[in-house]
Amino acid sequence: MTDDTATPATKSPDDTLVYIVDDDEGVRQSLAALLLARGYTVRAFDGGETFLAQAALDQPGCVLLDLRMEGLSGLQVFQELSQRHSALKTVFLSAHGELSSAVAAVKQGAVDWLEKPCNETTLMAAVEKASTLSQAHARQTQRLQQLRERWNALSPRQQEVARLVATGISSKEVARALAQRDPDRPIDPRTVDTHRSAIFLKLDIRSSHELGKLVEELGLAADPPSRFS
Incomplete structure (x- = not known):
């Protein structure tokens, strides 16, 4: 599986990395182009296994995660992120007819779900929301770590x-x-x-x-x- 990496000339204000995990090359390219144009740093993967092996799971960021992929499904990847206590926040991408699975994922802690093809305004709002939540989570995690060090x-x-x-x-x-x-x-x-x-x-x-x-x-x-x- 491939890792398509691209870095824009100017990064987003909070410098949050956005991962795209989708086995559809056309979806990866169109989403990456949109996000890069908005100033985000983007890494794209065509499968969950490679993403889990190569992504910085302990760093804040947003994951645009396809629900249905060959190999690990989006839900399996999401569950693995939860088990590893990843700082990343997930926005699911779902095809028509996958509404129940997408809603279930949100109930398990995903930030949102979007039906493909994604509306640009809705997509950017979801990415911004996930990025903000991830940054806040990372700051809180760092704060708690400092408090534990002082307590110890x-x-x-x-x-x-x-x-x-x-x-x-x-x-x-x-x-x-x-x-x-x-x-x-x-x-x-x-x-x-x-x-x-x-x-x-x-x-x-x-x-x-x-x-x-x-x-x-x-x-x-x-x-x-x-x-x-």
């Missing part, structure tokens, strides 16, 4: 304290909760305050509220401990 820089004890501080309880209550969990390792409120300062510094946050949002985003939120008298 905390010591195990600091992580334990951070989960409790994130619930909004006082240093005194944090100390009591930790003592109840591990009587052999008591901790006083002043030590909790010291940990709190170090946690805020390492995570680059300024409040327990920010900490609460951070641990929730990372899926680390703990249930608030029982209040002590």
